[in-house]
Structure formats: C-alpha cells, structure tokens
Amino acid sequence: MPPRTGSSDAPRSFVEEARRAQIVRCTIEIIASLGYAQASLATIAERAGISKGVISYHFAGKDELIAQVYTSVMTMAAQRVLPVVEAQPRAQDKLRAYIEGSLAFIADHGPESIALLEIWNGLRTSAGQPVLDARSYEPGLEFLQAIFRQGHAAGEFRRFVPRTMAVAVRSVIDGVLIQRATYGADVDIAESSREIVALFEAATRAVRDDATRSKGPTRKPRAKR
Amino acid sequence: MPPRTGSSDAPRSFVEEARRAQIVRCTIEIIASLGYAQASLATIAERAGISKGVISYHFAGKDELIAQVYTSVMTMAAQRVLPVVEAQPRAQDKLRAYIEGSLAFIADHGPESIALLEIWNGLRTSAGQPVLDARSYEPGLEFLQAIFRQGHAAGEFRRFVPRTMAVAVRSVIDGVLIQRATYGADVDIAESSREIVALFEAATRAVRDDATRSKGPTRKPRAKR
Amino acid sequence: MPPRTGSSDAPRSFVEEARRAQIVRCTIEIIASLGYAQASLATIAERAGISKGVISYHFAGKDELIAQVYTSVMTMAAQRVLPVVEAQPRAQDKLRAYIEGSLAFIADHGPESIALLEIWNGLRTSAGQPVLDARSYEPGLEFLQAIFRQGHAAGEFRRFVPRTMAVAVRSVIDGVLIQRATYGADVDIAESSREIVALFEAATRAVRDDATRSKGPTRKPRAKR
Amino acid sequence: MPPRTGSSDAPRSFVEEARRAQIVRCTIEIIASLGYAQASLATIAERAGISKGVISYHFAGKDELIAQVYTSVMTMAAQRVLPVVEAQPRAQDKLRAYIEGSLAFIADHGPESIALLEIWNGLRTSAGQPVLDARSYEPGLEFLQAIFRQGHAAGEFRRFVPRTMAVAVRSVIDGVLIQRATYGADVDIAESSREIVALFEAATRAVRDDATRSKGPTRKPRAKR
DNA sequence: CATGAATGAGCCTTCATTCAT
DNA sequence: AATGAATGAAGGCTCATTCAT
Secondary structure (H helix, E strand, C coil): CCCCCCCCCCCCCHHHHHHHHHHHHHHHHHHHHHCCCCCCHHHHHHHHCCCHHHHHHHCCCHHHHHHHHHHHHHHHHHHHHHHHHHCCCCHHHHHHHHHHHHHHHHHHCHHHHHHHHHHHHHCECCCCCECHHHHCCHHHHHHHHHHHHHHHHCCCECCCCHHHHHHHHHHHHHHHHHHHHHHHHHCCHHHHHHHHHHHHHHHHECCCCHHHHHCCCCCCCCCCC | CCCCCCCCCCCCCHHHHHHHHHHHHHHHHHHHHHCCCCCCHHHHHHHHCCCHHHHHHHCCCHHHHHHHHHHHHHHHHHHHHHHHHHCCCCHHHHHHHHHHHHHHHHHHCHHHHHHHHHHHHHCECCCCCECHHHHCCHHHHHHHHHHHHHHHHCCCECCCCHHHHHHHHHHHHHHHHHHHHHHHHHCCHHHHHHHHHHHHHHHHECCCCHHHHCCCCCCCCCCCC | CCCCCCCCCCCCCHHHHHHHHHHHHHHHHHHHHHCCCCCCHHHHHHHHCCCHHHHHHHCCCHHHHHHHHHHHHHHHHHHHHHHHHHCCCCHHHHHHHHHHHHHHHHHHCHHHHHHHHHHHHHCECCCCCECHHHHCCHHHHHHHHHHHHHHHHCCCECCCCHHHHHHHHHHHHHHHHHHHHHHHHHCCHHHHHHHHHHHHHHHHECCCCHHHHCCCCCCCCCCCC | CCCCCCCCCCCCCHHHHHHHHHHHHHHHHHHHHHCCCCCCHHHHHHHHCCCHHHHHHHCCCHHHHHHHHHHHHHHHHHHHHHHHHHCCCCHHHHHHHHHHHHHHHHHHCHHHHHHHHHHHHHCECCCCCECHHHHCCHHHHHHHHHHHHHHHHCCCECCCCHHHHHHHHHHHHHHHHHHHHHHHHHCCHHHHHHHHHHHHHHHHECCCCHHHHCCCCCCCCCCCC
16 A cells, blocks of 8 residues: 555655665755756655655655755755744844745755755756746745835835845856855855855945945946836 | 877868767757757767767767767856856946856757756766766866956955855756746747846845844855855 | 675675576576577576576676676686696696696587677777687686697696787687587587597697707797787 | 678679778677677778778678678688698598698687687677687588598508597697787697697597507497487 | 665667668 | 767666555
C-alpha cells in the first residue's frame, strides 16, 4: 500500500516523517552541489545511502519531492526572516531587517538557499512552462510591497513603484546568492549585507532637501525608453 | 562528413550559414519557451521542421550549438549596449545608459534574453559545476565596475564597493527579465527602466551632506572575488 | 542506481549474479553467431528476452560487459588447459598437452572460443588502435615461449626462435577455430588435434644428427616484442 | 544517372577508373590504420579529400567498395605469390616459395595485408554470417592443398591431412601479419620467414627412418570438408 | 517498510544512403 | 562528375517509474 499521495488523511508515522526529512535533506545537498539538472533520484538515493525505490515509496514522485524541498526551505527562510521584520515598526527598519535577515539566511544555510534558486530556475511543468507557484517570488514580493506601501504612507520613502522596488530587492539578494554559489567563501556576505542595506536606504529614502527634490528622479517620467 | 569542426579554414557556404542561423534561432525560441533542460535536439529539430541529424550535420554537437547561441546573443546585446554607454563621458550617464540599454534589449529581444539567462543557469560541466565562462557575469560585471571606479575617481558617486554595486545592477536587470519571462507583456519594461534608473541614481549619488558621509560604508575596497 | 560500479565492496546478490551470467552467456552466443560488430546491446537484450536497460543496470556499460565476457572465457580456457600442461614434466609433452587442451576447449566451447577471437579482433580503442591487453596473445604467447625455453634447455627441441614458434602454435589453433566457426561440425577437431600435435612434434623435435646440435639451440634470444 | 552497379555493360571511363582506384587506395589505408569498424565512408572521404557522395557515386555502396578492396588486394597478392610458386617443380620448394612470397608481400604491402585481414575478420552479411567468399581462405587453401597432394604423390612429404596442413600454413602466415600489425617494425619479417620455412620443412619432410613411419598419423585421408 | 530488479522513453551521436543541383 | 545537404535508423546510455517480494 503506497503511503499518502497528497490527499490521504491519515497522519504520517514518526518513522516515515524521519525518512522524508532525511531524503529532503540529501536532496538539498545534491541540488546545491551538483545543480538541479544533475539531481537524479539515483544520485539522491546514493547520497542518502538508501535504495532508489524508497524515494518513490515516500514521495508520489520526483515532483512531490522537489515541492517538499521547496516548501521546507521556504518555511525555514520565512521563519528566519519574517518575525524579525515584523518586529520593526518603521518601514525603513523593516526593509533593512528583511535584507539583513535574508542574507544571514544565505550565509547560514548556503545549500538550502542554492537549492531554492536551482529549483526556481529549473522547475518546469511537463509542457515546459515554469511552475508559477515555485518560480514566482510572489509571496516574497508581496511581503516587500507591503513594506513599501507602509513606508509610502508614512512618508518614509521617496515615491517609486513598489513592485519594481520589490523585484529589485529580491533580485539583488538572489544575486548575492549566485555570487556565493559561484565563488564560495570568497564572497563576504556580511560586507555585502552592509552594502546592500546602504544601497536600498539611499535608493528609497525620502529626499530631505526640497531643493534637491525639484529635479527629483521620479518626477517627470523620462520619455526615452 | 560534418562541415567544419573547428579547424577548417574554408568559409561556410551561404546555404549552410542560413541553416545554422535558422537552427540557432529555433534553439533560442525553444529555450526561451520551454527552458534549457527541455531543449533537446529532437525538440529543436521538430520546431525547425528538420530531421535531428541536420543539427549534428551543421554543428559539431549540442555543445557547439549552445555555444553558438550564447555567443550570438551576447554579441547582439553587446552591440546594442556598449556603444551607447561609451558615448557618455560621465559615469552617472554611463550607468543610466547601461541600464536603459540593457532593458531596451530585453524589451526588443525577449526570447534571446531569456535564452541567455537559461543558458547561464543551466549550463553545467558533467561534474555539475557551472561552466564559468558562460555562467559568470564576469565580463558584464567588470564593465560595470569600471564605470563605478570612474565615478568614484570623479567624485560623482558616493563611496561603495564597486563589485557589490555591479552585482546589484546586473541582478536587478535580470530580475526584470525574469518578471518579463514570467508575466509577459504585463510587465511594463519602459516603466521599470525609469524606476531602476532612478533607483540606482539615488543609490549611487554622492551625498551632498557630509554629515551622512561620516559613517561611509566602504571601508576596505576588497580584491575582486 | 546501477549496482556496484567498480569500487563497491558488497558482494553481488544471487539473483544479480544469475542475471549477469545470463547476459554474459547471451552476449557470447550473439558474438559467436553474428560477430562482434553486430553485438549491440539491443541485439543482446533481445536474445536474452530482456529490456536494453537491464544490461546497463547490471553492467557499468558495454565495455564492462565485454570485459566480463573476455575474462570469463579466458578463465574457463585457462582452467581447462593450464593444469594439464603443467602436470607434464617434459617440454615436448607440455606442448602436446597445450595443443590438445586448447583444441578440446574449442571443441567443447565453440561459441566461447569464437567470441574470444571476435573480441580480440574487434576490440579497438576509440582511436582505432587495438586494445593491447585484450588483443595481444601475450599471456598465451609467454606461456608457450616458456615451454620452448625449457625444451631448449633440456635439448628436447631443435633450435628455433621461441617467439615465432609460439606465434605459430597459437595461430594454428586459432586457424582451426576459424575453420570450425566457418564450417561447423564438418571440421573434425579430434583429427585436427592429432594432426597438429604431429605437425609441431615434427617441427620442434631435436634433429637426430648430433653434429648440428653442437652449436646450441637458441643463438640470439631476441627481446620479447 | 548513377554509373554502373555491377551489371551494366558500358566500360568505365578512364577518369572513373582513376577515381575508383584512388578511393580504394584510401580505403586500404584507413582500414589498415584504424580498423575495419572505424572505416566509415566519412573517414575515407576525408582522407581522400573528396566528398562523401563521390563514393556512393562510384560504388553501388559500401559493400561494393569493400569487395573491390578485397579483390584488388587479393589480385596483387596472387600476382606476387603464384608465379614464383609455380615456377618450382618440387612440392617442397613450392611450399617454401609460398611462405616466402606471402611474407614478402606482407613486408612490402603492410597496409594492404592488414586491410585484407580486417576485411576477413569484419565483413559480415546483414544477417551476421561471415561473407563466405571473402571470409574463407578457400582459394588459398585449395592452392596449398594441391601442393601437398603433389608432394605426397612424389613421396616428398610425410603423411598428413593436406587440408589441416594448409590451414596451418595460412594461419601461421596470418599470425605473423597480426604480429606485424600489432607491433609494427619490431617484428622482423625476414627472420620470421626463415623460421617458418624451417618449421614447415621439418613438419612436412618425409621421415627418413621407416621405423617411425609405422605409427604414421594419417590413416584415412578424409574427404575435404 | 524497504529493496532490488526491470522497464521504456528519451537523450546525443554516428553512419550509410539518397537526392537536387 | 561531383557535391553539399538531408535523412532515418541504430548505437550506447540515463532516468523516473513500477512492482514483486
């Protein structure tokens, strides 16, 4: 009797949960070190020291395994980042906490972060379309946009399109991750964190001096593309 | 006998050049629409309406085909962006030209841009390591860093780590590309371009008020990588 | 996950050993009946009544399969021939035992013998060079040369170049094998055995006339190869 | 209009004959250096500096090309060996001339000899059966058997089965060729020639002492094949 | 629960052959 | 007389999946 495939209602046994967790952990390591495309069930099973069939036994298929990895890492990241962010009252501080928290997570959980990126990049439907739920940064982007809206309402930020800024913040964080994945420990994440916090503070700060404001950047949308 | 495999000196015939171009074009389309992993020779051949063997006839192998796609798109992008950037004397204007040019290329050559990104993400050595020459943004990053160094020397920019800022600029541009790839025409690239230009103008502008300056972020400009 | 690819230490299961043996057996039959070049995995699998993938599952690749066939048959032949030869004290008798044993093996294990010959003839490196370890008869030739050297030392044999005589003996045995492969049961191996024993007895026997004898049998023992 | 494919009656033009000869020559070289299995039309055409299609134009197919190579080399060898052999009145001298001539041909026409061997070994019908006309040594064997029968009739030779001895002679000659193909110039063919002549002189010589004769090996000379 | 075994589709590549020019 | 171009079958191999035990 194959164990639950999504819809079943019986709770998973303790042993089974442990196995699933172990498999997920190995999958993360493999994806991080070899890349999504090389993460075959055979490779994962070998790394985990188990038979290939076990994976199929505990997961409906490779898709469910990858989804589990995705969910698992996303949850870890959210637990690491969200509480700290929401503890800040001011939007500017929330933004800083978001950046610092995200990069700290990358520093502390390199393989998990890289796996996430690989899944975003590699996961496709059978028709070739990116799997939206996984691919899109929607939850993260929405969260950032909320911060920006709060900051706009409070006058903490200069005027800008929240979504574009949200995309920018996420992209830069992911960019650091890619650097880290490519060059390893040569990339100083603490330094990057300080730099990027400064970058977005400067980029979002409401202009103090109204004189400067007159040539403010988002005033007259430049016609030229 | 597959025509030219590297060492031959004879020029390619007109017909062959046309076929190669056609195959490269179809490969770009396939990669852009289905992803790098799904871009098998069979799929490409089907899209091109030719037999699988034709690809092997015109290219030494899949590797050469992908390399050709990469080179071809990189060249297009460079020709679109570099001249405009270098025509600007001031670093601040160069940066704007770089962002505007890159995003304009994305707007005009969506499939090509996406294919490039997919190749960067997907190309691995057999050992699973990313292929550095392709994977790294090094040429682009170096170009941006040169702009930032010029701007620093001229006092146009506030102090920051050039490499981190370069990574940030490239990441944000790629982030817009991903949005475009995911949501298509719903993403207004012209607007994004204006926003991102403003973002980095604000992020790099030399601070007038020296008070802020005192806690200047970039202590030790570190060696690349 | 393909079971054991060289480095693993776990013993093979009974079932797996049986499958490997079955596949090796079918490979021998195919090579013997269709030739080395026609022995594709598809053909072998079809003959074995299994799917092509099974072979890849049990063997690292075609190379390992062929190597296994080679080793397996060589071992059989050696076990059949060597003990009988070494039981003989005199070189002349050793030679006869070698010829009789080799031809008896051919008579009893036709397909295996033919497969061996096909592998010797067909196995090439990718550059087209014969694979020496397999191609060369070196082990067998060395064994024969040792017999001849013993016979020379004991004065049992007339003077001749041991290596050339060794090549001759092996060649004639292989020649009978080819006849057998070509004409099947029409070739009377027992008769051939008697004839060839007589042939080489006459060819190697020390000349009665001791005058010739005085100048010792092996003038210039030439470097092997 | 494709040129003759076997049955046509029009004579071949001079140019066409030259092309065919050139292609045959290159095929011999390729087979000798890379082996039969690696001798693809592409390789041959490349070596010949012509387009692959030319071969198909001048030959009905690969089979006809190989057959042509075979015929061509066999003719060369026959012209080299047969006249010298037939000039000898005595069987013993004919045998020596045959061996010396054959080995001299090998020494002088290494590639051709190796190609012949490769074709014998590699050429199969589509059903996998060896192509008899090519594979069998029949013409050569028959020729040798005739010599032996003459020698038997004249009492020059001891009693033995002509066919077996013929197989032995051919096999040993081919064995030297294989050594030459494997080890190149390290193999001293002149020495081998002397040794092998001596070998078969000793092996075939009529026994002086009739006492030994009484247990003569060949009781019943059996029907060929 | 877990496994070893087997499958079949798909991948990239090579090759003899065909054909319009 | 020759060629460049294209084809389609087959080759070895990998992989997610299934299944009896």
